[in-house]
Amino acid sequence: MSSAPRPQHPGHRSASPGSRVVPGGGATPALADDSSPADLSRVMADLESTVGFDSERSLDVADRVETLARRLGEETLVWRARVVRADVLERQGALAESASLLWRAHAWAVEVGERLLQARTLSLLSWTSRDAGDLATYLEHAVAAVELLDADAPGSVRSTHLRRLADALHETGSGAAAYERYLEAEQIAADVGDVPQQLSALNNLAYRLSTAGDADGAWAVIERLGALSDTHGVPLRSSTLDTIARIQVQRGRFVDAEATARRAVAIYRAGADCKESDLLAQLLVTHAVTRRHLGDLVGARHAVDESRGLCDEHGLGSVLPVVLEEESEVFAAAGDFESAWRTYRAFHAAERAQLDDQRERRARLRQTLFETAEARRRADVFRDEARRDALTGLHNRRYVDEELQGLVDASRAGGPGVVVGLVDLDHFKRVNDTCSHEVGDHVLRQVARLLEDAVASPGDGCGRGGFAARIGGEEFLVVLTGTGTGEALHRFEGLRAAVAGHDWRGLTGDVPVTVSIGVARAGRDSRSGLLRRADERLYEAKRAGRDRVVVGPGGDAGPET
Numbered sequence: 001m002s003s004a005p006r007p008q009h010p011g012h013r014s015a016s017p018g019s020r021v022v023p024g025g026g027a028t029p030a031l032a033d034d035s036s037p038a039d040l041s042r043v044m045a046d047l048e049s050t051v052g053f054d055s056e057r058s059l060d061v062a063d064r065v066e067t068l069a070r071r072l073g074e075e076t077l078v079w080r081a082r083v084v085r086a087d088v089l090e091r092q093g094a095l096a097e098s099a100s101l102l103w104r105a106h107a108w109a110v111e112v113g114e115r116l117l118q119a120r121t122l123s124l125l126s127w128t129s130r131d132a133g134d135l136a137t138y139l140e141h142a143v144a145a146v147e148l149l150d151a152d153a154p155g156s157v158r159s160t161h162l163r164r165l166a167d168a169l170h171e172t173g174s175g176a177a178a179y180e181r182y183l184e185a186e187q188i189a190a191d192v193g194d195v196p197q198q199l200s201a202l203n204n205l206a207y208r209l210s211t212a213g214d215a216d217g218a219w220a221v222i223e224r225l226g227a228l229s230d231t232h233g234v235p236l237r238s239s240t241l242d243t244i245a246r247i248q249v250q251r252g253r254f255v256d257a258e259a260t261a262r263r264a265v266a267i268y269r270a271g272a273d274c275k276e277s278d279l280l281a282q283l284l285v286t287h288a289v290t291r292r293h294l295g296d297l298v299g300a301r302h303a304v305d306e307s308r309g310l311c312d313e314h315g316l317g318s319v320l321p322v323v324l325e326e327e328s329e330v331f332a333a334a335g336d337f338e339s340a341w342r343t344y345r346a347f348h349a350a351e352r353a354q355l356d357d358q359r360e361r362r363a364r365l366r367q368t369l370f371e372t373a374e375a376r377r378r379a380d381v382f383r384d385e386a387r388r389d390a391l392t393g394l395h396n397r398r399y400v401d402e403e404l405q406g407l408v409d410a411s412r413a414g415g416p417g418v419v420v421g422l423v424d425l426d427h428f429k430r431v432n433d434t435c436s437h438e439v440g441d442h443v444l445r446q447v448a449r450l451l452e453d454a455v456a457s458p459g460d461g462c463g464r465g466g467f468a469a470r471i472g473g474e475e476f477l478v479v480l481t482g483t484g485t486g487e488a489l490h491r492f493e494g495l496r497a498a499v500a501g502h503d504w505r506g507l508t509g510d511v512p513v514t515v516s517i518g519v520a521r522a523g524r525d526s527r528s529g530l531l532r533r534a535d536e537r538l539y540e541a542k543r544a545g546r547d548r549v550v551v552g553p554g555g556d557a558g559p560e561t
Contacts, residue, residue: 155192258290392448416482516541
């Protein structure tokens with residue numbers, strides 16, 4: 001039996017882009033009440049790269065940033081701070097709570113187009129999936145995070161996500177593809193001068209080669225890693241030293257391995273590295289392995305006992321099986337085979353408990369994701385209802401205010417053209433006064449259906465579409481996109497004729513129902529300018545006798561500036 005090596009990343013995740021190995025995880029600038037958005041952004045960049053060093057401190061800083069960012073109306077910073085909180089929750093084992101918060105952050109990032117935040121949330125969601133034993137989703141999210149990064153994304157960010165993708169590839173059986181991603185991540189980090197990122201990529205590559213049985217290949221990577229550290233004066237993290245010690249054991253260099261493992265523990269105890277207790281528990285197991293191979297069974301047992309105490313104190317169920325396996329090895333080496341067998345049975349029980357815990361976490365995670373998806377669905381329904389007219393079911397003025405400017409901007413940038421028609425029922429007061437307001441409501445609903453028919457696209461795949469909205473009592477707006485002026489005018493004239501030709505006798509008797517329409521095409525003016533031109537033409541239609549469509553000079557719908 002031998003205690004299996006652990007990667008720096010899954011067992012103890014390495015820091016994010018631009019991490020700096022300094023005591024306590026780095027000094028964060030003071031956050032004054034009058035901190036500017038730029039100040040908060042700098043703090044967040046530091047926090048995102050050092051969250052693994054001190055989770056509790058990271059949580060305090062993130063909460064402070066969120067409070068100040070909310071005062072300033074800086075929503076992106078608010079959500080970045082919340083994502084740090086989700087990162088801490090995942091590290092503490094609260095996977096369901098972390099995943100719920102991450103999905104909310106991801107949904108917001110998608111809505112506003114924040115691609116870097118989308119990538120970060122998916123990358124962290126990949127780890128919640130891995131912790132829950134769902135390796136397929138782990139890989140899926142890791143791939144999606146990398147695909148979200150544009151070529152102009154910061155090099156350190158691209159390196160981080162590539163390294164995490166490499167981890168996922170290796171753990172799902174794609175070793176060759178993983179090695180390529182590690183080397184690509186290391187090269188990108190080198191290109192931008194991010195030495196800590198280079199070290200992280202090389203560390204994980206060395207670990208993966210080691211677990212694949214290629215001890216010599218792993219050592220060649222470690223030699224590159226050591227030279228890089230020496231050249232740039234960047235000290236190695238205790239988790240990296242743990243990887244080195246494991247590879248030294250694998251190559252039979254037990255004296256060197258013990259010295260390296262001892263150094264890793266000393267760095268942790270000096271407070272110059274991550275403060276998370278699971279890392280110390282792992283470092284102590286490695287130290288026990290090296291001492292056992294040197295015949296120092298008393299020292300090995302001391303290290304194992306301390307590691308097991310940390311597992312009991314902090315509930316480190318993921319580390320406990322490794323500790324028990326090494327404890328069994330120490331008993332066997334001392335000739336105490338009864339204790340070795342008893343401990344080995346405990347090791348298997350701990351492994352089963354770990355699998356049961358993973359299954360329970362996976363079930364809770366799936367339930368949370370279902371509830372989150374259902375909540376998003378309900379939120380989408382409520383959001384849509386808030387942008388719908390209760391009487392007709394058409395979109396309302398709020399929807400117009402939110403959507404039309406974006407269509408106009410896209411049209412100016414070379415996207416589909418936009419033609420609008422302001423539609424007003426002629427003499428509608430007569431319908432209400434003569435037939436009743438209830439009849440008037442029925443008329444409005446029927447006109448709404450005719451407007452929806454007018455919007456319906458031919459469906460030729462050319463980007464045609466649009467929407468209809470009720471923006472006043474008897475006033476409507478029809479927006480057509482991807483439609484030429486001639487076709488738009490034809491469809492508006494068809495709408496006018498459809499209203500005039502509809503059989504209204506069952507509702508209004510002898511009272512006619514017609515509409516007047518003012519049409520304008522988007523040019524270089526704003527949304528308000530476009531609507532103003534359409535309104536002027538609607539007024540012309542009213543003055544000219546109603547029941548007609550009026551466009552610009554010479555029968556054109558625009559554009560005008």
